[in-house]
Amino acid sequence: MIATRTKLTLSLTVVAVVLGFMISVQYKQQASARVTPVPMARDTDEQRMVTQLDALKQANAQAQKELADITSKLSVYEKQSAGSDGSLKQLQQVLQDERILAGLTAVTGPGVSVTLMDGVAKGGDVSQYLTHDWDIRSVINELFTAGAEAVSINGYRVVATSGVFCTGPVVRVNDHRIGAPFVIQAIGDPQTLKSALTQQGGVLDALRQRGVNVSDPQIQQVIKMPPFTAGPTAGGDTSGDGEG
Amino acid sequence: MIWLPVLGLILGVGIGFAVNVTIPVAYSSYLSIAILAALDTVFGGIRASMEKTFDGAVFLSGFFFNTLVAALLAYIGVQLGVDLYLAAVVAFGVRLFQNIAVIRRIAFNRMHTRRTRAPEGGHLPPADSR
Numbered sequence: 001m002i003a004t005r006t007k008l009t010l011s012l013t014v015v016a017v018v019l020g021f022m023i024s025v026q027y028k029q030q031a032s033a034r035v036t037p038v039p040m041a042r043d044t045d046e047q048r049m050v051t052q053l054d055a056l057k058q059a060n061a062q063a064q065k066e067l068a069d070i071t072s073k074l075s076v077y078e079k080q081s082a083g084s085d086g087s088l089k090q091l092q093q094v095l096q097d098e099r100i101l102a103g104l105t106a107v108t109g110p111g112v113s114v115t116l117m118d119g120v121a122k123g124g125d126v127s128q129y130l131t132h133d134w135d136i137r138s139v140i141n142e143l144f145t146a147g148a149e150a151v152s153i154n155g156y157r158v159v160a161t162s163g164v165f166c167t168g169p170v171v172r173v174n175d176h177r178i179g180a181p182f183v184i185q186a187i188g189d190p191q192t193l194k195s196a197l198t199q200q201g202g203v204l205d206a207l208r209q210r211g212v213n214v215s216d217p218q219i220q221q222v223i224k225m226p227p228f229t230a231g232p233t234a235g236g237d238t239s240g241d242g243e244g
Numbered sequence: 245m246i247w248l249p250v251l252g253l254i255l256g257v258g259i260g261f262a263v264n265v266t267i268p269v270a271y272s273s274y275l276s277i278a279i280l281a282a283l284d285t286v287f288g289g290i291r292a293s294m295e296k297t298f299d300g301a302v303f304l305s306g307f308f309f310n311t312l313v314a315a316l317l318a319y320i321g322v323q324l325g326v327d328l329y330l331a332a333v334v335a336f337g338v339r340l341f342q343n344i345a346v347i348r349r350i351a352f353n354r355m356h357t358r359r360t361r362a363p364e365g366g367h368l369p370p371a372d373s374r
Contacts, residue, residue: 015304017252
């Protein structure tokens with residue numbers, strides 16, 4: 001009698017321990033699921049999307065790099081094939097010029113650089129101290145008119161199809177969002193470009209009069225400019241960014 | 245002596261809360277079905293002990309076997325797209341209530357016999373009023 005009773009108690013105890021363990025584990029699980037069901041789901045969703053975005057950005061950057069690589073190879077082949085034929089050489093030169101104008105190739109050369117910054121508001125209309133999209137446009141137009149072969153804003157190449165638009169606090173160039181300060185670089189004859197910008201009553205003078213913080217155009221012997229990129233790329237990897 | 249299982253239960257709960265064991269959400273339903281099976285076995289054991297037909301080996305093996313089979317059944321059900329765990333829930337649920345009912349009646353019977361000092365022998369009333 002005692003033996004069976006002991007056995008009963010012992011086995012019941014063993015089973016009770018296991019049962020209690022299982023119940024508490026399950027309870028804990030359920031409780032945690034009750035407390036944070038939605039944030040957890042959203043979190044994982046967000047993380048998934050962030051990972052996806054990163055992967056896409058990386059793939060994009062990779063593709064851009066490949067494109068630049070192929071383009072440079074192509075230009076090498078063209079140089080080789082030009083050979084001795086004079087007319088062909090001339091055609092190649094025209095093609096090269098058009099390419100540069102279209103922003104298909106990275107270019108290097110002498111030019112000028114000017115920086116536009118929002119001025120410090122001293123009363124009155126605040127918006128007149130800000131650098132607007134049309135200010136950038138007028139500077140770019142002035143540079144192209146003066147014979148600039150290639151122009152970039154903060155490292156983003158400006159071509160015939162480029163747009164410079166205001167989107168709230170930033171400016172969109174080729175669908176890249178960029179903010180002040182705007183470093184505008186132009187490749188061309190440095191003296192001509194500089195004088196075009198600095199002429200009396202010119203664009204920069206007009207901007208300065210309004211209170212916008214405009215630097216003096218700097219002549220730079222070597223400016224490197226990346227090819228035109230249409231969409232947002234990862235972390236400005238293709239941008240020459242600033243003082244090239 | 246009779247409090248030992250209760251202490252064990254408390255101990256198990258304590259261990260479960262103290263140890264940071266988490267089961268993937270996908271397997272959570274298996275655990276719940278296993279708990280149901282375990283509960284059923286425990287009440288079955290209590291009933292058996294009251295009916296004096298308790299067998300330690302049967303009880304222990306039944307506990308673990310039922311638990312595992314219930315989880316297995318749920319797993320198979322998920323694989324086949326049939327809610328087989330419902331079968332386990334119903335079966336164990338019905339058994340659970342039956343066992344509890346029997347335990348209750350036995351307990352009442354004992355109290356009754358003790359109070360009226362009726363002849364000893366653990367005589368059970370016919371099981372018709374579940």
